[in-house]
Amino acid sequence: MKRLIVYFHYDPLGQIDTACRVAVEAMAHYGEVFFISNGTLRPADRAWAASVTLTCRERENKGLDVGAYKEALAAIGRGRLARYDELVLMNFTLAGPVCSLASMFAAMEGRPELAFWGLTRHYAMKSRRFGGRSGEVPEHLQSHFLAVRAPLLHSEDFWQYWQRMPLPKSYEESIANHETRFTAHFANLGCRWDSYVDTQDLRDVFVNPIMACPRELLANRGCPFFKRRSFFTPYADELRRTDGTAAR
Template sequence: MRFPFIALSGPLRRKWHDLRKNRNSKYTNGTLAAGPNVVLYLLYQPKGLLASSVETCRYFAAKGFSVFIVSNAPLSDADRNTLSGLSFGVLERENFGYDFGGYRDGILHLLESGIQMDKLLIMNDSVWFPTFDDEDFLDHVLAAKTDLYGAVLSQRKQHMAQRHLQSYAVAFGKKLLASKDFAVFWRHLLLSSNREWTIRNCEVQMTVHFRKLGYSLDARWGFESLGSVLDQLSDDELKDLLRLEAELERKRAPTIEALIATHGSPTWRADVTAFVDSRKFRKQIMLLHPAALSRMNFPFMKKSREPFYSVLRPLYAKWLGNKCAPTVLQELSHWD
């Protein structure tokens, strides 16, 4: 119900933000040089910089990315000094527009500064990354030939026109970065501090917009390519997967429990596969359940304090603690 008001007031709010952002922002030069492969790493840590975020910055550099920090919260002098030593620039801004507000201000700053980029990756600290030492997502980002490349492509069969690159991470290629279309999209983006608006009209529409303009896209993982993962799971792991789905989707719990009860029948694995491939199963579980994401080398874990994710973190720490980066394991074990 709020969306019409947001749409009508959006242009004025955006103009007001742009008029005030120089006064309300603080830019600090970093000690490192800017290279052709840039990562815009967005932070919102009003209680102080997390050790895992420092390690993430170092990891980006080790993989060949120049780090540009955008903070949606004021930084302490100590944290600012730490981040400036890990990047070529630190931009502190008012927290307007959620992550896409930060992406917009950061991207426009990069474009206006004339930074020459072959690749730009945007990622925020709503996830721990990398959770695994041997992750290969950034290698795929650097090797990608498409105009947009993301971690996860949402491919819900009933909403094929709304397929979008989820906000774990999205990279833009040189052709798109150099185009007028790229700058125009970010300048005209309507921002709001309404979370649902940001998801639907920024995150989803970014992919939809550039796909309609003819730009190519791809992702490291897609919901409809997860069937091969099921074949790698043991029967016990499949039962754990179903139990997690039952806990998160209570309305479907009786159906799922009935399926679990038929374990041992000749058609059990085929029945489970059919259920997971149906619309009844939340495909996102495959990207969150430790047994599945371990097989996929999926190196992200969400920090959201929603009950959905609070259920997952203890399982992650229990089942994948031996693979998880120590700093990340320490933080997620005490997060809730």
């Protein structure tokens, strides 16, 4: 399978830290990497990215991940993208891998019925912050790792989705208008999807398993990545959303 990986990066100081480098180098074994950063990279970091990726692109820090992906897709173009069987949209909020990625890619290549897939999923919930006007957050694949396959990848529906997507002005807008809508949008068009990490038995306890029980996913469910935010989640979040455990 010929795969293109668009890796979105952001660092206010223009640094590409060890976690990003490990992830990019690991992913580069499974596809060509288009590295796009919201901001200006330091010379040494730019040189590193250019040495290990197909393309290294810097842009104005505008539109968060949606802006970066829109610009990357426009730069790649439909003609060039037509050479690939799968596009992975991945971002710097993941750290790892903690194991070989071979099992994940082999397992998902063994599921040709899927039009798109992701690493993990978030279950449905009500949220005025992330649910937009309706306040409803549907079950969805999380945007830190999304893989889109041909023929969906080369369809007019996929390109129109990105062309019509307004640039978010905040983290909340990015979640409400893209991350929580992508899965349902294409599922409603008849596209089949699934996550690599199986957490169906956890859905009644955790809406966001990769954040609620990362050790379980890493140790027992084959998840190769974890969220950086596991190390700096605000205390208020854990007090508000206890995921069935003692807040302390």
